[in-house]
Amino acid sequence: MSMIGRSLTEVDTPALLVDLARLEKNIRRYADSAAKARVRLRPHIKTHKTLEIAKMQLQAGAGGITAAKLGEAEVFAEAGIEDIFVAYPIIGPEKALRAARLAQHCRLIVGVESEKGVQQLSEAASQIGSTLLVRVEIDSGLGRTGVGQEAAGKLCRQVLDAPGLSLDGIFTFRGASFPEASSRDPQILGRLEGEMMVAIAERLRRAGIPIQEISVGSTPTATSAAEVPGITEVRPGTYVFFDRMTTQVGTSAPDELALSILATVVSRPAPDLAIIDAGSKTFCGDVIPANVGLEGYGATIDGQNGVVIRMNEEHGTVRLAPGFSPEIGDKLLFFPNHVCTTVNLSDEVLVTHGEVVKAIWRVAARGRRQ
Amino acid sequence: MSMIGRSLTEVDTPALLVDLARLEKNIRRYADSAAKARVRLRPHIKTHKTLEIAKMQLQAGAGGITAAKLGEAEVFAEAGIEDIFVAYPIIGPEKALRAARLAQHCRLIVGVESEKGVQQLSEAASQIGSTLLVRVEIDSGLGRTGVGQEAAGKLCRQVLDAPGLSLDGIFTFRGASFPEASSRDPQILGRLEGEMMVAIAERLRRAGIPIQEISVGSTPTATSAAEVPGITEVRPGTYVFFDRMTTQVGTSAPDELALSILATVVSRPAPDLAIIDAGSKTFCGDVIPANVGLEGYGATIDGQNGVVIRMNEEHGTVRLAPGFSPEIGDKLLFFPNHVCTTVNLSDEVLVTHGEVVKAIWRVAARGRRQ
Structure with missing residues (x-):
């Protein structure tokens, strides 16, 4: 039935249940905010995992999508979405090969934060003759994945030297849920995150490393991070639905x-x-x-x-x-x-x-x- | 690949990963224990949700399976499993109708713990001319679903009077995880649970209510509950795999x-x-x-x-x-x-x-x- x-x-x-009117309004709100700040909105589809919503986001002006894992990216690429960033360090020869293959079907960008990651991606891309766009992950305080400023320079140079790889920029994730920082203002955190990333990019550029993209943000921090001059992309996810946590921190x-x-x-x-x-x-x-x-x-x-x-x-x-x-x-x-x-x-x-x-x-x- | x-x-x-040798050994251990106590083992398939494992359990001597929801029961009935107990109060006209329909394809027993549940199941079964086996749920201390001794008598009589329903017995669930009672011995809890249920059944029988089945148990409590004279069935689930929680309470x-x-x-x-x-x-x-x-x-x-x-x-x-x-x-x-x-x-x-x-x-x- x-x-x-x-x-x-x-x-x-x-x-x-998804309230369609609210969904449309939320998609519009973040699209407008990114357009106003002149940054690319690359929404994280891990929130909804749903083709229909990704297409609504793209129609509203999003410039590509973000996925958490290659398996998610494969589903959305199969459905015809052409520009996908997997904001996760790709590790393992099997995964590197899957990434290299997927890059032959869409514009794929992947994360990297270790020398081993660079090596495995380079080998896989070289093996099948594809080119992988790569962003180096910066740890902006979460203590999870990502490298510090010092290591970032070294890693960027390794990417530049690696056959089959093309350095696209740097990215970070502050943590959409702010479990440790619920009392701190996400607007301030977003600005700090943005400024930190722009400063790192500037130092890398002064050292001769071409950094095109500076990608940041979560739903609570995206709006303020987008307003930092130099930021090129924000990746909020939860904003399509919002939840009790984003309401708790004042974002919704x-x-x-x-x-x-x-x-x-x-x-x-x-x-x-x-x-x-x-x-x-x-x-x-x-x-x-x-x-x-x-x-x-x-x-x-x-x-x-x-x-x-x-x-x-x-x-x-x-x-x-x-x-x-x-x-x-x-x-x-x-x-x-x-x-x-x-x-x-x-x-x-x-x-x-x-x-x-x-x-x-x-x-x-x-x-x-x- | x-x-x-x-x-x-x-x-x-x-x-x-499932370690096949350990899985086989665990299935055998609980089958032997139930056989020794001369009670029916009706394993809860919510643990594995997997047809292959349910069939191994039946081959090892299980007399039917337990499911948590009708949707699970439908999957296993479709695969040819013939005797299924949904140990959950079926509420809502849509669900009652699904239960009545499923009872035309397998031997289905469902839980009930409210007058509304009895009415809805009776109406659905009468509507399509099927008969539903019903067990009344007893609350043995979890404070979740189930009724006390007093209400159980009243509810059993309602089931006996309801067209399309057949009273099969009583059941309870103590909670497989014992979150509130990790320091208490599950062997003792199982015995107490079994004795309480047998005492309730005896009182119902003295009042003229025919109670055939007395079904109890979880993985930690099943072995000791099965040894209580009068218990007819145990429903452990986790035992096929065990986990850190069952090891913590000394069961594995x-x-x-x-x-x-x-x-x-x-x-x-x-x-x-x-x-x-x-x-x-x-x-x-x-x-x-x-x-x-x-x-x-x-x-x-x-x-x-x-x-x-x-x-x-x-x-x-x-x-x-x-x-x-x-x-x-x-x-x-x-x-x-x-x-x-x-x-x-x-x-x-x-x-x-x-x-x-x-x-x-x-x-x-x-x-x-x-």
């Missing part, structure tokens, strides 16, 4: 949240508790709520009043505020803490306009983590 | 863990840190490690010495013990905290014998949460 044209009251649960308003979870009350174990049919296979569990200043794993939308305080795989325990007493069988809407990992748990999203399902979109690159 | 016949050094990462030994994650080192940001290409899209995040007495989200197998202390979607930060210094490109093996939710993140598992891939099994019911 197709769900298209049906009311939300008829939708089987748990289900992921509650009425901009475009992705929600529809769940059914299956039990009422106590006057202040409801059990819903959505648990840790529906709401993401990658963020410890207290670490980002949130209560619970999800919260109901306006007019209802509940918080998901515990999750098992197929059960969510919702603490109800006084006066809110849904019955068994009632359907409730929740906003998740982190949309990217929530979407990764779903095979599809239902696209809604008001209370009606308008389309079903497949999460085409779900689980493509290789 | 098929991975079958290849060595683990050639496997692309991240990948889930480290050399019984049958599911591991192969990941590649992509960066070495510090002497005591490695970044791997597996994060929260690979290791489950549904358990807060400190709450179950564990350190980190995964730990390396013998001979290596690292713990996954932080996760982003595609990055795991591994803290290395002194003396262990893997290079970029090295592949490491990790055990996850909770196998059920880890498997739900994967489309397939690689079945290994020694260092060689023998088969690839699809996680056929992954994500079937409706």
